[in-house]
Amino acid sequence: MIKEKSKGLLIVISGPSGAGKDTICNKIIEGMKNIKMSISMTSREPRKNEVEGKDYYFVTKQEFERAIKNDEFLEYATVHDNQYYGTPKLKLDETINSGTSVILNIDIQGALKVKEKIKEALFIFIMPPSMEVLKERLIKRDTETKDKILERFKTAYNEINEYKKYNYIVVNDKLEDAVEKVKSIIIAEKCRVDRIEDIYLNTKEEFIHEGLIDKEFKNDDIVI
Numbered sequence: 001m002i003k004e005k006s007k008g009l010l011i012v013i014s015g016p017s018g019a020g021k022d023t024i025c026n027k028i029i030e031g032m033k034n035i036k037m038s039i040s041m042t043s044r045e046p047r048k049n050e051v052e053g054k055d056y057y058f059v060t061k062q063e064f065e066r067a068i069k070n071d072e073f074l075e076y077a078t079v080h081d082n083q084y085y086g087t088p089k090l091k092l093d094e095t096i097n098s099g100t101s102v103i104l105n106i107d108i109q110g111a112l113k114v115k116e117k118i119k120e121a122l123f124i125f126i127m128p129p130s131m132e133v134l135k136e137r138l139i140k141r142d143t144e145t146k147d148k149i150l151e152r153f154k155t156a157y158n159e160i161n162e163y164k165k166y167n168y169i170v171v172n173d174k175l176e177d178a179v180e181k182v183k184s185i186i187i188a189e190k191c192r193v194d195r196i197e198d199i200y201l202n203t204k205e206e207f208i209h210e211g212l213i214d215k216e217f218k219n220d221d222i223v224i
């Protein structure tokens, strides 16, 4: 058997609010092995269906500022409603070095900070099929007040222009297609030569044991 060995990927996923980032990330985590979400810390209020430690670590602004002082974040930013959102760096390196990939679902400001610090990170931008559809999805999701939806919608116009700073863009029209595309990008990236640390080839003895070659085999014997 020939086996490749590589570190996990650090995958950054961004896109305007309502584009479908959470939905796509959940499907990726369900459907792929050795991959997990980074859980961000935020000072915003939890929504009624959100779970502490699963969706976010919910803290007060003071607690967040204390964590900034303690240098606990890979990146952090003020996103919607002047609230803090940040990626804890604890155990991130350890997880990636062990071969597990980590997805960061973060905004563009955070993505650019990660890009400065971690050159080999993979950047994917999720785009809605149209602004009309984006608005409909935000309204249908029914997690924000009308004012907040409007604010997120306005922010989306600026965010969409930033897609060129990413490595890949995926339009989330049909959900299954978008999930398939993100999965394919991750699989392809993991096969890149510059990401693979080592290729393990079996020893000659193992090939002999498996009956693939005989004892007297020399490279010159290969005939097709």
Ligand code: ADP
Pocket: 015, 016, 017, 018, 019, 020, 021, 022, 023, 024, 137, 138, 140, 141, 172, 173, 174, 175, 176
């Ligand atoms: P984001 O995390 O980017 O803010 P969500 O994943 O919360 O976006 O998706 C916003 C809303 O749109 C949710 O109600 C979700 O169920 C819905 N949604 C996501 N992707 C699709 C899709 N491809 N087609 C239709 N609805 C979608």
Ligand code: 5GP
Pocket: 014, 015, 016, 017, 040, 041, 044, 075, 076, 077, 079, 080, 085, 086, 087, 105, 106, 107, 108, 109, 110, 111
């Ligand atoms: P929401 O309030 O809808 O959960 O998230 C709002 C925005 O914050 C989304 O664009 C999301 O990508 C971003 N976000 C979530 N966690 C982080 C984080 O740790 N850092 C940064 N920079 N943005 C984040």
